[in-house]
Amino acid sequence: MQKRWVLKPKNDSNKVNNLKTELGVNDIVANLLVSREVQTFEQARYFFRPSLDHLHDxxxxxxxxxxxxxxxxxxxxxxxxxxxxxxxxxxxxxxxxxxxxxxxxxxxxxxxxxxxxxxxxxxxxxxxxxxxxxxxxxxxxxxxxxxxxxxxxxxxxxxxxxxxxxxxxxxxxxxxxxxxxxxxxxxxxxxxxxxxxxxxxxxxxxxxxxxxxxxxxxxxxxxxxxxxxxxxxxxxxxxxxxxxxxxxxxxxxxxxxxxxxxxxxxxxxxxxxxxxxxxxxxxxxxxxxxxxxxxxxxxxxxxxxxxxxxxxxxxxxxDDQNNVRKDFDLNITKEALSLIESSTDNLLRKSTVLYKSDWHKGVIGIVASRLTEKYYRPTVILTHTNGHIAGSARSVIGFDLYEALSECSDLLEQFGGHKYAAGLTMREENIRLFQQRFEDVVQKTIKPEMLQQEVSIDLEINLQHIDSKLYRLLKQFEPFGPQNEAPVFMTRQVRIIGSANIVGNNHLKFTIRQGDSPGFDCIAFGLAEHFDYIQNQNAFDICYTIEENNWRGKKNLQLNIKAIRY
Missing domain, CATH: 3.90.1640.30 (inorganic pyrophosphatase (n-terminal core))
Incomplete structure (x- = not known):
């Protein structure tokens, strides 16, 4: 599935320039800091030098x-x-x-x-x-x-x-x-x-x-x-x-x-x-x-x-319980994918609602997440447990799952959760009614762009900007996670040096340059569909994170490619 590229809005240039002057950093680092609401020397000191003394009373x-x-x-x-x-x-x-x-x-x-x-x-x-x-x-x-x-x-x-x-x-x-x-x-x-x-x-x-x-x-x-x-x-x-x-x-x-x-x-x-x-x-x-x-x-x-x-x-x-969980997860996901792929109606819907009485309740949330990731639409997985139907639901960015379930509340025994994840129970006779009602609600309220996975990009930069000093500074932004994600960059019109290789399960490895920039090794997980195009020396755009690859004691900077377009 082709992802939507969303470049974050430009920061206030005065804030960026002031921070550059105060910290003596480049445009890239100053922009990334301002995006994280770090706008003064003191805030930067707290950000880059965490201390247990900074914990609140x-x-x-x-x-x-x-x-x-x-x-x-x-x-x-x-x-x-x-x-x-x-x-x-x-x-x-x-x-x-x-x-x-x-x-x-x-x-x-x-x-x-x-x-x-x-x-x-x-x-x-x-x-x-x-x-x-x-x-x-x-x-x-x-x-x-x-x-x-x-x-x-x-x-x-x-x-x-x-x-x-x-x-x-x-x-x-x-x-x-x-x-x-x-x-x-x-x-x-x-x-x-x-x-x-x-x-x-x-x-x-x-x-x-x-x-x-x-x-x-x-x-x-x-x-x-x-x-x-x-x-x-x-x-x-x-x-x-x-x-x-x-x-x-x-x-x-x-x-x-x-x-x-x-x-x-x-x-x-x-x-x-x-x-x-x-x-x-x-x-x-x-x-x-x-x-x-x-x-x-x-x-x-x-x-x-x-x-x-x-x-x-x-x-x-x-660990034994986790291995059992993985088996349940794998088997149920396969069955769920088969139910979708074997039905034109299921494929064309804007939501996924699937039920099987013997699916294990402990993993239906994981399965819902996997299906949401693959088909990128609001998903509900249902199973039979303790005399009623229990479900786990997951959503896509921007779509309020809780509100959608509220529109179906007369068909539910109970439900709870938030915008992107929820749990629910219902009577068995309401499953088909719920499948249709939920689909109707999603069709009426979801925006087309919500059905396309997006990649959020921090900045557009040239490959010439990437060096070990920048990487060392980016490392100080860690630990990465929600609302402090690893910075994602975009670079236009790159070409491979030599040949690309398909490795493992549908992954690409190749080396690129932009104009007369140095070459950078790249790994692109799950993007082997682009092999023919880039192998023919065509120019393409990339978005990526910068990481360090350590192979047999040899370290070098590597670009982890999140998406390719041309």
Whole structure:
């Protein structure tokens, strides 16, 4: 599928020129910084030199005082505390951080992760009943709970207090808990709004340490867990998240927890250096697989392991679950692709809605993402589970999936999510009605350009501008991720030197120059369709990121081609 090239609007020339003068950098670096809202020397210093001293005071978060006071009282009175969290990477890392910290000086502490299939997302009645039956008087809920108004009231009726640490958008009312920690609360003045659920957990232990005059290193030892949560939950890597990720990656790459060390040993990363991207594709899926295939408590047990032997056992179990998940994923994706390709009606639609009763609920979200990527249109994958039809939905850039589902709400039992991802349930007799209604809504509201994948380009430059000095400066923009993506450049009218080669599964390798520029090696994943054109020495345009290729100890700059046009 040909991508739409979208060049970002030009920055204010005065801001760019002022920054060039202040920092002594070139146009390219100054433009990239201004695009990231870095416009002064001081802002650039914070950006290029992250420091843990730049983290915000956790007591700026509304209700943090009440949360710490209640935790201190529970510890002082030897009450039993239950750390409760969601079953995804963010939830399990959050539980692992808070549980690991408090268990060092409080014995009456356990953790609880709801079963994805029996209990579903968020705080469950079953979880509260477990707490009541086992004598817990305080539940600290992480990465969930901001809308659990009735559940918190139910817990109170059983003599259980709640502290909620969530990062999702609140509803019109806030649960009547002892403390509700969520920077997205309209009445919360905390300066940074995009923390992960694990980030909220980190702020709780940071606050406890400050209140009790402890060494902050007791919190910093968990930064690798925080970084993995930020990367896996796809939250913006800006502001405080960028600082936490920067130092979390340092820890992951130099002195990881025994749980992560065991996972790293199972990964295919042979460079020894993990980036945000490596977490997303190698560490995160393994942690997530536990909750998808069996139970997410296995992931927590891995992450809180104290010995390498214990961690190795749990990592092997989690890796086995991930292999099962991959098999389900591969087989269901093949079946889904076949359903689309075998039907002209399915191919011509502007949406995809597919149902098969035996698809595994734990992977339908992954399958929905894969189909969205391939056909680039709003997608819903449905399966049968626990007596009803459950679905996972994904969208394309610019199209509001939640609004589209709202238009179908009379056909749904329940639904929830946001603009680009959602979950839903319905009765079986409504599947065909929903397929047609959803298609009608998408056809009426989606814009043609939304159905074409786009590549966002930071700047147009010439190949003469690329050298090792520029690359070293670009490296200082890391860690890359949402809202701080690796810069994408565009260059026009390049030609290959020598021959192009098709390598692996539909990839291209070639060397190019522009006019009398130096030659640059290129790798173009999935773009072998352009082989004949570029092989004939025709000129073409490219958009790409700049990276360093390390092959058998020899390093050279390489362009990672994102798209080709002519």
């Amino acid at each position: 956790p007591f700026l978060m509304k209700d943090m005082d009440q949360a710490i006071t209640r935790i201190e009282r529970a510890i002082g009175n030897k009450e039993k505390i239950l750390i409760y969290g969601d079953y995804d990477v963010d939830g399990t890392t959050a539980v692992s951080v808070v549980y690991s910290f408090f268990r060092t000086f409080h014995t009456g502490i356990e953790f609880y992760i709801p079963d994805r299939y029996a209990e579903g997302y968020g705080i469950s009645t079953q979880g509260i009943d477990y707490a009541a039956e086992h004598g817990f008087t305080l539940i600290i809920a992480l990465d969930c709970g901001i809308k659990a108004i009735e559940k918190v009231d139910y817990a109170k009726s059983k003599g259980i207090d709640f502290i909620i640490g969530d990062h999702h958008l609140p509803g019109e009312s806030i649960p009547d808990a002892v403390a509700v920690l969520d920077p997205k609360r309209s009445d919360c003045a905390y300066p940074y709004k995009e923390l992960s659920g694990c980030g909220i957990g980190f702020k709780i232990i940071q606050a406890f340490i400050l209140k009790n005059n402890m060494d902050m290193e007791a919190a910093y030892q968990y930064l690798d867990l925080v970084a993995v949560s930020i990367a896996s939950d796809i939250v913006p890597i800006t502001g405080e998240n960028r600082i936490l990720t920067f130092f979390g990656l340092k820890k992951l790459n130099t002195n990881p927890s025994v749980g992560f060390k065991a996972l790293i040993n199972l990964s295919t990363n042979r460079t020894g250096v993990f980036s945000v991207n490596d977490i997303v594709f190698q560490i995160g899926p393994r942690i997530n697989a536990a909750g998808r295939i069996e139970h997410a408590k296995d992931a927590v047990r891995l992450l809180i392991s104290k010995s390498e032997e214990e961690a190795k056992n749990f990592s092997n179990a989690v």
